[in-house]
Every structure is written in structure tokens, then in C-alpha cells.
Amino acid sequence: MPESEHTITVAGVAQVAGVAVDTRHWIGGERVASAGTFTDVSPIDGTTLGEIARGTPAEADAAVAAATAAFPGWAATPREERARVLRAIADGVDKRVEELAIVETTDNGALLRSHRRGVMPRVAHNFRFFADRLLTLGHADFETRGHTNHVTWDPAGPCALITPWNAPLMLESWKVAPALAAGNTVVLKPAEWTPLTASLLADVAAHAGLPAGVLNVVQGYGSEIGDALTAHPDVRRISFTGSVPTARRIAASAAPQLTPTSFELGGKSPLLVFADADLGLAVDLAVEQYDNAGQVCLAATRVLVEEPIAEEFVRRFTDKARRLRQGDPRDDSTDLGPTIHPRQLEKIDGFVRRAVAAGARAVVGGHRVAERYYAPTLLTDVDQDAEIVQEEVFGPVLTLQTFRDENEAVRLANGTRFGLAATLATGDPARADRVTARLVAGTVWVNCFFVRDLQAPFGGSRRSGVGREGGTWSFDFFCDLKNTVTAPKGWQGHG
Structure with a gap:
């Protein structure tokens, strides 16, 4: 699109490809400015998208106060009405x-066709x-010596939700939807590199009839507003997706209040390719790990290939990977868009340069x-x-190692501090059962990748996270579970 149509910024509003996005916070059902701003830049071409309200502890306090005031009314709202608003x-x-x-796409550089479809x-x-899950949430009553459980x-109360930049709105909805369904109120802090669709979500929610203060959106840097949220005594749940160092900081901040936390963190997932696998499928699965320019926590960045097929695998992979098209993510012919930020690009390049200096060989790529x-x-x-x-x-960089047998494959696969996901390519169902039983991972895909269902638990083992999201697991986190025990009618005495 022509540069003149890309963005136009006026006071408090960014016009992004003709879409008006308010750049102020959303607190208590109103737009709120800050004394300072920060600049949001498109990773596509470095164009300034807008000057975004830069939150401080004052805005964090205001947002939590709004969420606290709105909590009793929303918590008392019947399930059916909460569900109706979520559907709206x-x-x-x-x-x-x-x-x-x-x-x-303009804000985070991922493919436009993927966002649309x-x-x-x-x-x-x-x-x-x-x-829908809210309306079916429940546990069958059970008896204990004639008493009903x-x-x-x-x-639970106001929730602080802190989300990353690689899939902003999808991961925001992954947290906001169950928190609201549970009857909680929310303070959402999007990543400072990708704040725009969170602002649009506030508009959508308000138009759908969500009461003021039930959803609040505050923007800014973690060190300036995130810490104020995670340490706030009135916040009753914290859900964070991001890096291990930031999770440690949040855990320390939440510890004095014993605020429950849920963390979905980094990954260094393996793709195990056995000699009996469909080699074409295995190569396709490996190349698929470059999705979103490799900026996917679940990506299987460690490719482990059984020795007899390693040479042929590399040949086929190289041929396919070199045909990928990099460029403007708004073009339907593009396969890989840009890296989110120059700082991230420098980080990726540093990893590769150090690896090559240590003896690694780049058979594909290896450069900006x-x-x-x-x-x-x-x-x-x-x-x-x-x-x-x-x-x-967290970039389009894969490593390849070979293995001789199942034991070595499993040892290599489990040989990191992470445990988010794993992918397995094999033509032997019995082998699939044996190997998956031994893998340390929150999700394992066999002869497929990135098939996700909200009914399933999602999360990581080891340093890949704490807790699970999805299905009833989300409600388990965002709620206080209560068991009420009632004596039989007319029963006297003590248990």
C-alpha cells in the first residue's frame, strides 16, 4: 500500500491503514491519557504508528481500582448474562x-493472510x-457418609493479564475470555511493541455491553507499570506469557501477597524424525517451524534426525527452505515477514554468529x-x-542433530531446561507411544504440528511454565474452588 495510506497520527488516535486506533488507556469505561508517551513502530518498514500513552503506577492503581469497584457487580451477574456478553x-x-x-499485521509483522483466515x-x-464452557461448568455432587458435597x-477478583508481542490479540483473548467468563474483572497490559489491537478489543467489548471497569487496558513498559500491577495487593490473579526472566520478576513481585500466578514461558522444543517416517511430511513439519519468522514459543527449533536418513533429510529441507519468500507480510505471496524489532534481530544474529564461531555450520541462511x-x-x-x-x-533459526536409536533421541529431546512441546515423525504407532510417554513436554504432536483445541490443557513443564490453560483448567486458575458440605435433612450430630 502507498506510504501515505500507512499511518496518520493525531492527538490520542493512530490511523493505521484507515483504521482509527485510540492510543490512550481504557480505564473504568473511559479513555485516559498519560503525561508521557512511547513510540509504536511498525516492524514492516520502521514507520511510526502512533504515540502511545505511557502508563505509570498511577494508571496501574486507577485501573485496579476500577476493576475492584466493578468486580462485585460482574461477579454477581448470572452465568447466562456473562456468556451472552462474551458471545457479543x-x-x-x-x-x-x-x-x-x-x-x-502492521503492528507485529505477522502474515496478513494468517490474521484474516x-x-x-x-x-x-x-x-x-x-x-459455552461457563454454562456447562460443574462437578457432580457426591456423598460422604450421607452428606452432600x-x-x-x-x-476470584481483579486479574492482571500480561501478554506478549508475537500473537497479541489471540493470546490476549486466550486470557481475557476465561477471566471474564469466570466472573472476574481484568486489567490487561499488552506488550509495548504491539499495543494496538488491545485498544481495539476494549472498543469491541464496550460496544458488546461489557460494563465499565470490567475490562481495563493499560499500556507501557513492564518496569514502569507492570511491576505496579503484579505487586498490587488488590490483584487476585496474575497470568503472564513471555520470558523466564520476566516470570521470575513477576513471581517475586507477587510473592508478598501470595497472589496466584500462571506462567506460559519459553520453549526449545524438539522435532524427532525417525527413519520410518514419511520423509516428505517430516520435511514439511520442519519447514513449518519458520512460521511467523520463527517467533513462536511452540516452534520445534531442535530438529533431531535418525542417522540413516539425515543426509537426504537435509537435502530436501534445504531445497524447500530456500524457496521460502521473505518480504512484506501484507503480500499474499510472502511466507516470512520481518523480525518484530531491531533489538530482537540483533539478538538472533548474535546467537548465530556465536554458534558459527564455536564450529556450527549454516547449511541454510545464517545471515540478515x-x-x-x-x-x-x-x-x-x-x-x-x-x-x-x-x-x-525466538527467530527463524533451527539446529539439526542426529541420533542412532530411541534412547539417544529421547535423551537429546529432553536435554534442555525447557519442556513446552515436542513433535514426532514416525510411521510406527508403537514407537510413537513409547517415545511420547518418555518426552517431557506439555504438548506432543505426532505426525502433525500446531493442532490446538481449547478443550485440551496447554502449558509447559520445567522452565516452560507453571499451570495449564484451556478448558476447565482456565476456570480452575481464575476461580476460587469451593466445596460446600451439607448434612442430610433432619440429621443431628457431628461427623
């Missing part, structure tokens, strides 16, 4: 899919799913492409204890 939010997302998609419809689905999921892109990269000749194998790069 989903309808609002559906009506604005095109606007949300172009704003998100998959991501934004998934956002709407998230709200509908938790609305009745389990309920009670709203223009100013904002990193070439899809495959590194071989890497040791298990190498930094590039052990640490999350």
Missing part, C-alpha cells in the same frame, strides 16, 4: 476481522468457547536479509550443550 464480543470481533487483521476468527472462537467455581529480516537458518555440527541448542532464540 465474539460477534464484534467477527465484524471487524479485516480491521483487526490489518492493524495487527486463522488468527482473528480464532480470537472470536476463544470468547465463544469460554462462554457440592463444588463451585467462585470468581535487508534491515528487518533474518534469513531462514539451519545450523548443523552443534553440540548438545551449545548455547544455540540450549537457549531460546
Whole structure:
């Protein structure tokens, strides 16, 4: 699109590809400015998208106060009405899919076609799913010596939700929808690199009839406003998706109040390819790990291939990876968009340069492409204890190691501090059962990748997270579970 149509910024509003986005906070049902701002820049071409209200502890306090004031009314709202409002939010997302998609692509650089066809419809689905699950939430009563046990999921209170930049609105809805369905109120802090669709979500929710103060959106840096939220004594739940160091900081901040926390953190997931696998499928699965320019926590960045097929696998992979098109994510022919930020690009390049200096060989890529892109990269000749194998790069960089048998494959696969996901390619169902039983991972895919269902638990083991999201697991976190025990009618005495 022409540069003149890209963005126009006026006081408090950014016009992104013709879509007006308010750049102020959303607190207590009103737009609120801050004394300072920070600049939001598109990763596509470095264009300034807007000057965003830069929150301080004062805005954090105001947002928590608004959420606290709104909590009793929303918690007392019947389930059916809460579900109706969530479905209305989903309808609002559906009506604005095109606007949300172009704003998100402009703000975070992911493919526009993916946002149109998959991501934004998934956002709407998230709200509908938790609305439906709310209406079926329950546990059958059970008896204890004639006494009736009745389990309920009670709203917990104001929740602080802190989300990352790689899939902003989808991951925001993944937290906001169950928190609201549970009867809680929310203070959402989006990542400072991608704040725009969170602001649009506030508009959609208000139009859907969500009462003022039930959803609040505050923008800014973690060190300036995030800490104020996570240490706040009136916040009753904290859900965070992001890095391990930030999670440690949040845990320390929440500890004095014993605020329950849920963390979905980094990954260094393996893709195990056995000699009996469909090799074409295995290569496709490996190349798929470059999705979103490798900025996916679930990506299987460690490719482990059985020795007899390693040479042929590399040949086929190299041929396919070199045909990927990098460029403007708004172009339907593009396969990989830009890296989110120059700082992230420098981090990725640093990992690769250090790996090559230590003896790794780049059979594909291994270098920057223009100013904002990193070439899809495959590194071989890497040791298990190498930094590039052990640490999350969060870019389009894969490593390849070989193994001789199942035991070695499992040892290599489990040989990091992470445990978010794993992918397995094999033609032997018995082998699949044996290997998956031994893998340390929150999700394992067999001969497929990225198939996600909200009914399933999602989360990581080891340093990949604490807790599970999805289905009833989300309600378990966002609620206070209560068991009420009632004596039989007319019963006297004590248990």
C-alpha cells in the first residue's frame, strides 16, 4: 500500500491503514491519557504508528481500582448474562476481522493472510468457547457418609493479564475470555511493541455491553507499570506469557501477597524424525517451524534426525527452505515477514554468529536479509550443550542433530531446561507411544504440528511454565474452588 495510506497520527488516535486506533488507556469505561508517551513502530518498514500513552503506577492503581469497584457487580451477574456478553464480543470481533487483521499485521509483522483466515476468527472462537464452557461448568455432587458435597467455581477478583508481542490479540483473548467468563474483572497490559489491537478489543467489548471497569487496558513498559500491577495487593490473579526472566520478576513481585500466578514461558522444543517416517511430511513439519519468522514459543527449533536418513533429510529441507519468500507480510505471496524489532534481530544474529564461531555450520541462511529480516537458518555440527541448542532464540533459526536409536533421541529431546512441546515423525504407532510417554513436554504432536483445541490443557513443564490453560483448567486458575458440605435433612450430630 502507498506510504501515505500507512499511518496518520493525531492527538490520542493512530490511523493505521484507515483504521482509527485510540492510543490512550481504557480505564473504568473511559479513555485516559498519560503525561508521557512511547513510540509504536511498525516492524514492516520502521514507520511510526502512533504515540502511545505511557502508563505509570498511577494508571496501574486507577485501573485496579476500577476493576475492584466493578468486580462485585460482574461477579454477581448470572452465568447466562456473562456468556451472552462474551458471545457479543465474539460477534464484534467477527465484524471487524479485516480491521483487526490489518492493524495487527502492521503492528507485529505477522502474515496478513494468517490474521484474516486463522488468527482473528480464532480470537472470536476463544470468547465463544469460554462462554459455552461457563454454562456447562460443574462437578457432580457426591456423598460422604450421607452428606452432600457440592463444588463451585467462585470468581476470584481483579486479574492482571500480561501478554506478549508475537500473537497479541489471540493470546490476549486466550486470557481475557476465561477471566471474564469466570466472573472476574481484568486489567490487561499488552506488550509495548504491539499495543494496538488491545485498544481495539476494549472498543469491541464496550460496544458488546461489557460494563465499565470490567475490562481495563493499560499500556507501557513492564518496569514502569507492570511491576505496579503484579505487586498490587488488590490483584487476585496474575497470568503472564513471555520470558523466564520476566516470570521470575513477576513471581517475586507477587510473592508478598501470595497472589496466584500462571506462567506460559519459553520453549526449545524438539522435532524427532525417525527413519520410518514419511520423509516428505517430516520435511514439511520442519519447514513449518519458520512460521511467523520463527517467533513462536511452540516452534520445534531442535530438529533431531535418525542417522540413516539425515543426509537426504537435509537435502530436501534445504531445497524447500530456500524457496521460502521473505518480504512484506501484507503480500499474499510472502511466507516470512520481518523480525518484530531491531533489538530482537540483533539478538538472533548474535546467537548465530556465536554458534558459527564455536564450529556450527549454516547449511541454510545464517545471515540478515535487508534491515528487518533474518534469513531462514539451519545450523548443523552443534553440540548438545551449545548455547544455540540450549537457549531460546525466538527467530527463524533451527539446529539439526542426529541420533542412532530411541534412547539417544529421547535423551537429546529432553536435554534442555525447557519442556513446552515436542513433535514426532514416525510411521510406527508403537514407537510413537513409547517415545511420547518418555518426552517431557506439555504438548506432543505426532505426525502433525500446531493442532490446538481449547478443550485440551496447554502449558509447559520445567522452565516452560507453571499451570495449564484451556478448558476447565482456565476456570480452575481464575476461580476460587469451593466445596460446600451439607448434612442430610433432619440429621443431628457431628461427623
